[in-house]
Amino acid sequence: QKEVEQDPGPLSVPEGAIVSLNCTYSNSAFQYFMWYRQYSRKGPELLMYTYSSGNKEDGRFTAQVDKSSKYISLFIRDSQPSDSATYLCAMSRYNAGNMLTFGGGTRLMVKP
Protein backbone atom coordinates (compact mmCIF):
# COMPACT_ATOMS: atom_id res chain seq x y z
CA GLN A 1 0.00 0.00 0.00
CA LYS A 2 1.31 3.45 -0.93
CA GLU A 3 1.75 5.96 1.89
CA VAL A 4 -0.22 8.57 -0.05
CA GLU A 5 -3.07 7.67 -2.38
CA GLN A 6 -4.52 10.00 -4.97
CA ASP A 7 -7.03 9.28 -7.72
CA PRO A 8 -5.19 9.77 -11.03
CA GLY A 9 -8.28 10.96 -12.89
CA PRO A 10 -8.59 12.47 -15.39
CA LEU A 11 -11.24 14.66 -13.84
CA SER A 12 -13.16 16.66 -16.43
CA VAL A 13 -15.40 19.55 -15.35
CA PRO A 14 -17.11 22.49 -17.08
CA GLU A 15 -15.80 25.98 -16.56
CA GLY A 16 -17.17 27.55 -13.39
CA ALA A 17 -17.60 24.26 -11.55
CA ILE A 18 -16.37 23.61 -8.04
CA VAL A 19 -13.57 21.05 -8.11
CA SER A 20 -12.70 18.74 -5.24
CA LEU A 21 -9.34 16.97 -5.26
CA ASN A 22 -8.45 14.53 -2.52
CA CYS A 23 -5.66 12.47 -1.02
CA THR A 24 -5.63 9.84 1.68
CA TYR A 25 -2.59 8.82 3.64
CA SER A 26 -1.61 6.10 6.03
CA ASN A 27 1.25 7.63 8.07
CA SER A 28 -0.14 9.47 11.08
CA ALA A 29 3.23 11.20 11.53
CA PHE A 30 2.61 13.51 8.59
CA GLN A 31 2.24 17.06 9.86
CA TYR A 32 2.77 19.28 6.84
CA PHE A 33 0.51 19.12 3.81
CA MET A 34 1.00 20.75 0.45
CA TRP A 35 -0.69 20.95 -2.92
CA TYR A 36 1.38 21.45 -6.04
CA ARG A 37 0.10 22.27 -9.51
CA GLN A 38 2.03 20.97 -12.49
CA TYR A 39 1.33 22.07 -16.02
CA SER A 40 2.34 19.77 -18.83
CA ARG A 41 6.11 19.66 -19.30
CA LYS A 42 6.71 22.09 -16.44
CA GLY A 43 7.96 21.72 -12.87
CA PRO A 44 5.49 21.59 -9.97
CA GLU A 45 4.59 24.90 -8.33
CA LEU A 46 3.40 25.21 -4.75
CA LEU A 47 -0.27 26.19 -4.51
CA MET A 48 -1.24 25.71 -0.92
CA TYR A 49 0.48 24.81 2.30
CA THR A 50 -1.13 23.78 5.59
CA TYR A 51 0.19 22.62 8.91
CA SER A 52 -1.78 19.96 10.77
CA SER A 53 -5.59 19.95 10.73
CA GLY A 54 -7.76 22.78 9.54
CA ASN A 55 -8.67 24.88 6.54
CA LYS A 56 -6.73 27.46 4.59
CA GLU A 57 -8.13 29.69 1.90
CA ASP A 58 -6.29 31.58 -0.83
CA GLY A 59 -8.44 33.18 -3.48
CA ARG A 60 -10.35 30.48 -5.33
CA PHE A 61 -8.42 27.71 -3.57
CA THR A 62 -9.20 26.12 -0.21
CA ALA A 63 -7.06 23.42 1.35
CA GLN A 64 -8.56 21.22 4.04
CA VAL A 65 -6.86 18.72 6.31
CA ASP A 66 -8.64 16.14 8.44
CA LYS A 67 -5.97 14.31 10.41
CA SER A 68 -8.47 12.09 12.23
CA SER A 69 -9.51 10.64 8.87
CA LYS A 70 -6.06 10.97 7.26
CA TYR A 71 -7.68 12.85 4.42
CA ILE A 72 -6.78 16.10 2.70
CA SER A 73 -8.66 18.06 0.08
CA LEU A 74 -8.16 20.92 -2.31
CA PHE A 75 -11.22 22.81 -3.49
CA ILE A 76 -11.16 25.07 -6.51
CA ARG A 77 -14.09 27.47 -6.89
CA ASP A 78 -15.16 28.97 -10.21
CA SER A 79 -12.75 26.71 -12.07
CA GLN A 80 -11.11 28.10 -15.19
CA PRO A 81 -9.58 26.42 -18.25
CA SER A 82 -6.23 27.71 -16.99
CA ASP A 83 -6.66 25.45 -13.95
CA SER A 84 -6.24 22.44 -16.25
CA ALA A 85 -3.14 20.72 -14.90
CA THR A 86 -2.03 17.84 -12.74
CA TYR A 87 -2.45 18.44 -9.02
CA LEU A 88 -0.05 16.68 -6.67
CA CYS A 89 -0.59 16.40 -2.96
CA ALA A 90 2.54 16.14 -0.84
CA MET A 91 3.22 15.76 2.85
CA SER A 92 6.06 15.45 5.31
CA ARG A 93 6.75 14.44 8.90
CA TYR A 94 7.74 16.94 11.56
CA ASN A 95 11.28 15.64 11.91
CA ALA A 96 11.88 14.77 8.27
CA GLY A 97 13.25 18.07 7.08
CA ASN A 98 11.92 18.78 3.63
CA MET A 99 11.49 15.17 2.66
CA LEU A 100 8.17 15.09 0.86
CA THR A 101 6.01 12.11 0.06
CA PHE A 102 3.99 12.81 -3.06
CA GLY A 103 0.68 11.42 -4.15
CA GLY A 104 0.48 10.16 -7.71
CA GLY A 105 -1.27 13.30 -8.97
CA THR A 106 -4.76 13.98 -10.34
CA ARG A 107 -5.10 15.29 -13.87
CA LEU A 108 -7.77 17.99 -14.06
CA MET A 109 -9.35 19.26 -17.27
CA VAL A 110 -11.62 22.31 -17.15
CA LYS A 111 -13.58 22.67 -20.37
CA PRO A 112 -14.76 26.09 -21.63
Added chain:
Amino acid sequence: DTEVTQTPKHLVMGMTNKKSLKCEQHMGHRAMYWYKQKAKKPPELMFVYSYEKLSINESVPSRFSPECPNSSLLNLHLHALQPEDSALYLCASSQERGGPVGRELFFGEGSRLTVL
Protein backbone atom coordinates in the same frame (compact mmCIF):
# COMPACT_ATOMS: atom_id res chain seq x y z
CA ASP B 1 8.62 32.78 -13.55
CA THR B 2 10.31 30.19 -11.38
CA GLU B 3 13.27 31.36 -9.28
CA VAL B 4 15.01 28.04 -9.77
CA THR B 5 16.65 27.95 -13.18
CA GLN B 6 17.57 24.72 -14.91
CA THR B 7 19.63 24.20 -18.04
CA PRO B 8 19.36 22.75 -20.56
CA LYS B 9 15.59 22.46 -20.95
CA HIS B 10 16.02 19.54 -23.32
CA LEU B 11 18.89 17.09 -23.71
CA VAL B 12 19.30 14.12 -26.02
CA MET B 13 22.28 11.87 -25.40
CA GLY B 14 23.61 8.49 -26.35
CA MET B 15 24.43 5.80 -23.84
CA THR B 16 28.16 6.48 -24.11
CA ASN B 17 27.94 10.26 -23.71
CA LYS B 18 28.84 12.35 -20.69
CA LYS B 19 26.64 15.35 -20.04
CA SER B 20 25.62 17.56 -17.14
CA LEU B 21 22.42 19.18 -15.95
CA LYS B 22 22.68 22.49 -14.14
CA CYS B 23 20.52 24.23 -11.58
CA GLU B 24 20.79 27.67 -10.03
CA GLN B 25 18.84 29.52 -7.35
CA HIS B 26 19.36 32.96 -5.82
CA MET B 27 16.82 32.83 -3.01
CA GLY B 28 19.43 32.16 -0.34
CA HIS B 29 18.13 28.64 0.15
CA ARG B 30 20.52 26.21 1.80
CA ALA B 31 18.98 22.94 0.65
CA MET B 32 18.87 21.76 -2.96
CA TYR B 33 17.37 18.63 -4.45
CA TRP B 34 17.33 16.50 -7.57
CA TYR B 35 14.11 14.70 -8.46
CA LYS B 36 13.34 12.37 -11.36
CA GLN B 37 9.86 12.32 -12.85
CA LYS B 38 8.60 9.83 -15.38
CA ALA B 39 5.49 10.56 -17.44
CA LYS B 40 2.26 10.58 -15.41
CA LYS B 41 4.15 9.73 -12.22
CA PRO B 42 5.00 11.87 -9.19
CA PRO B 43 8.52 13.20 -8.66
CA GLU B 44 10.96 10.74 -7.08
CA LEU B 45 13.71 12.06 -4.85
CA MET B 46 17.26 11.32 -5.98
CA PHE B 47 19.62 13.51 -3.94
CA VAL B 48 19.49 16.18 -1.26
CA TYR B 49 22.22 18.69 -0.51
CA SER B 50 22.10 20.59 2.75
CA TYR B 51 24.56 23.41 3.29
CA GLU B 52 26.50 22.18 0.24
CA LYS B 53 26.94 18.68 1.65
CA LEU B 54 25.25 15.60 0.27
CA SER B 55 22.83 14.54 2.97
CA ILE B 56 20.61 12.07 1.16
CA ASN B 57 21.22 9.68 -1.73
CA GLU B 58 18.16 7.61 -2.45
CA SER B 59 20.12 4.59 -3.74
CA VAL B 60 20.63 6.21 -7.11
CA PRO B 61 22.89 4.36 -9.60
CA SER B 62 26.44 5.69 -9.84
CA ARG B 63 25.88 6.74 -13.45
CA PHE B 64 24.23 9.78 -11.85
CA SER B 65 26.74 11.95 -9.97
CA PRO B 66 25.59 15.09 -8.15
CA GLU B 67 27.76 18.07 -7.34
CA CYS B 68 27.09 21.22 -5.32
CA PRO B 69 29.88 23.74 -6.09
CA ASN B 70 28.31 26.42 -3.88
CA SER B 71 25.07 27.24 -2.14
CA SER B 72 23.46 28.58 -5.32
CA LEU B 73 24.47 25.88 -7.79
CA LEU B 74 23.65 22.23 -8.21
CA ASN B 75 24.85 19.95 -11.00
CA LEU B 76 23.93 16.44 -12.02
CA HIS B 77 26.61 14.69 -14.04
CA LEU B 78 25.40 11.95 -16.36
CA HIS B 79 27.49 9.10 -17.74
CA ALA B 80 26.66 5.80 -19.42
CA LEU B 81 22.93 6.27 -19.01
CA GLN B 82 20.30 3.79 -20.11
CA PRO B 83 17.19 4.49 -22.20
CA GLU B 84 15.05 3.90 -19.10
CA ASP B 85 16.74 6.94 -17.53
CA SER B 86 14.82 9.15 -19.96
CA ALA B 87 12.68 11.42 -17.79
CA LEU B 88 12.11 14.96 -16.59
CA TYR B 89 14.82 15.87 -14.07
CA LEU B 90 13.67 18.47 -11.60
CA CYS B 91 15.81 20.62 -9.37
CA ALA B 92 14.30 22.15 -6.24
CA SER B 93 15.43 24.28 -3.34
CA SER B 94 14.17 25.14 0.12
CA GLN B 95 15.16 27.26 3.08
CA GLU B 96 16.10 24.22 5.17
CA ARG B 97 14.63 25.56 8.36
CA GLY B 98 12.35 24.00 10.88
CA GLY B 99 8.73 25.00 10.87
CA PRO B 100 6.27 25.45 8.02
CA VAL B 101 8.14 27.96 5.90
CA GLY B 102 11.17 25.74 5.59
CA ARG B 103 9.05 22.94 4.26
CA GLU B 104 8.28 24.60 0.97
CA LEU B 105 10.06 23.27 -2.05
CA PHE B 106 10.55 25.55 -5.04
CA PHE B 107 10.94 23.61 -8.25
CA GLY B 108 12.59 24.54 -11.50
CA GLU B 109 10.93 23.82 -14.81
CA GLY B 110 13.02 20.71 -15.31
CA SER B 111 15.40 19.30 -17.86
CA ARG B 112 13.82 16.78 -20.18
CA LEU B 113 16.35 14.05 -20.87
CA THR B 114 16.13 11.52 -23.68
CA VAL B 115 18.66 8.69 -23.77
CA LEU B 116 18.98 6.95 -27.10
